Amino acid sequence: MGHKPVLLDEVVTAMAPKDGEVLVDGTYGGGGYARALLAAAKCRVLGLDRDLDAIERAGLAAEKEPRLTPILGRFSDMIRLVEEAGFSSVDAITLDLGVSSFQLDQAERGFSFMRDGPLVMRMGRSGPSAADVVNQMDERDLATIFFRLGEEKQSRRIARAIVQRRLKAPFTTTLDLAGLIEEVLGGRRGAKTHPATRSFQAIRMFVNDELGELARALEASEHLLSEGGRLVIVTFHSLEDRMVKLFMRERAGLQGGGSRHLPQKGDGPRPSFDMPSKKAIEPSEAELAENPRARSSRLRVAVRTAAPAMDLPVSTGVDLPDLARLEASS
Numbered sequence: 395m396g397h398k399p400v401l402l403d404e405v406v407t408a409m410a411p412k413d414g415e416v417l418v419d420g421t422y423g424g425g426g427y428a429r430a431l432l433a434a435a436k437c438r439v440l441g442l443d444r445d446l447d448a449i450e451r452a453g454l455a456a457e458k459e460p461r462l463t464p465i466l467g468r469f470s471d472m473i474r475l476v477e478e479a480g481f482s483s484v485d486a487i488t489l490d491l492g493v494s495s496f497q498l499d500q501a502e503r504g505f506s507f508m509r510d511g512p513l514v515m516r517m518g519r520s521g522p523s524a525a526d527v528v529n530q531m532d533e534r535d536l537a538t539i540f541f542r543l544g545e546e547k548q549s550r551r552i553a554r555a556i557v558q559r560r561l562k563a564p565f566t567t568t569l570d571l572a573g574l575i576e577e578v579l580g581g582r583r584g585a586k587t588h589p590a591t592r593s594f595q596a597i598r599m600f601v602n603d604e605l606g607e608l609a610r611a612l613e614a615s616e617h618l619l620s621e622g623g624r625l626v627i628v629t630f631h632s633l634e635d636r637m638v639k640l641f642m643r644e645r646a647g648l649q650g651g652g653s654r655h656l657p658q659k660g661d662g663p664r665p666s667f668d669m670p671s672k673k674a675i676e677p678s679e680a681e682l683a684e685n686p687r688a689r690s691s692r693l694r695v696a697v698r699t700a701a702p703a704m705d706l707p708v709s710t711g712v713d714l715p716d717l718a719r720l721e722a723s724s
C-alpha cells in the first residue's frame with residue numbers, strides 16, 4: 395500500500411503555491427505532497443529525500459512531470475542541494491517528519507516491530523544501524539535514548555535487559571528486540587499500541603539523528619526562503635513540535651521563544667518570520683477516522699519577512715549520547 399499523506403489540504407493551503415514559484419518538499423516520501431503542490435499551480439518542486447527508494451520513485455514521477463526535480467540528500471543540507479539544482483532562494487519549504495509507510499512496510503529496512511527483518515532503521519544507506527545502537531551503547535546511554543526520545547517510563551529496565559541479553563547473543567532482528575521489550579514490559583495487556591512502540595521510535599530517531607536534522611533544517615530555512623516565503627512543517631513528536639514552535643516564536647520576535655541568545659523584547663533584531671497563527675493546526679475528525687497515523691500530527695506555519703536572518707543556533711532541547719561514537723558494522 396502507498397503512503398497516505400497527513401494534513402494534505404492544510405499543507406497545500408499553507409504552501410500557497412503560485413505559477414513560476416520554486417518550492418522545496420524536503421521529505422518527498424511517496425510524493426503525496428509534491429503531487430498536490432504541482433497540481434495546484436505551475437510551480438517547480440524540488441523533491442528531497444535521504445532515502446534512495448523515495449528518490450527512485452520521484453525519478454519515475456519526474457519522467458512524466460518535468461516540473462519535479464528529485465534530489466537525493468538530507469534536508470539539513472538543503473542550502474547546498476538547492477544551490478546545486480540552480481537556485482539561490484525558494485518560495486516555500488515543507489517538511490513532513492518521520493518515516494513513510496513504504497519504509498515501515500519493507501521488512502528488510504528494519505523499522506517495524508510487526509515484521510521480522512534485520513535491525514537497521516536507517517533512512518539513508520550508511521552510518522550506524524539500530525543493531526549497532528542496541529549492541530554497543532552502554533546501559534545508561536540506552537536508557538537515556540529510550541527515556542528522552544521515546545518518553546518510555548521503563549527506560550532503565552529495558553536498557554538493563556538489553557545489556558544482559560546481548561552478553562549471550564547480540565541482537566540482529568526486529569522481532570528479537572521487540573520480543574525482549576514485550577517480555578520486560580509484561581506483554582500487551584489489551585494496550586492499544588505494541589509495548590515496543592516507544593523504544594523503536596526512540597532508536598529510529600537516534601539512528602537518523604532526527605532532532606539534529608530538524609535543528610539544522612530550521613536554521614537553513616531562514617537563509618533559503620525569499621521574502622514572503624512559507625515554512626510549513628508537520629511533526630509527529632512532541633519534542634519536534636516544541637522545537638518548531640520555539641524556533642518560529644523566537645524568529646517572530648515573540649516572548650517565550652525560550653532563547654537565551656535574544657535581548658529583551660523591543661531592542662532585539664527585527665523578526666525574520668511572521669506567524670499567521672500562533673497555534674498548531676491539528677487533523678480533522680474526518681482525517682483521524684480515516685488515517686490513524688495522523689493522530690499525533692501538528693502543522694506549524696511561518697512566513698519569511700524581509701529582515702536579515704537572525705542566524706541564532708537552534709537547539710534540539712535534549713542532551714543525547716554521541717551517535718558518531720558508534721562503529722557502523724554494516
Ligand SMILES: C[S@@+](CC[C@H](N)C(=O)[O-])C[C@H]1O[C@@H](n2cnc3c(N)ncnc32)[C@H](O)[C@@H]1O
Pocket residue numbers: 397398399400420421422423424425426427428442443444445448467468469470490491492493494495517607
Ligand atoms: C512521512 S514521510 C513523507 C511523506 C510525504 N509527505 C508524502 O506525501 O508521501 C517522511 C520522508 O522523509 C524522509 N526523511 C526523513 N528525514 C529526512 C532528512 N533528514 N532528510 C531528507 N529526507 C528525510 C524519509 O526518508 C521519508 O521518506
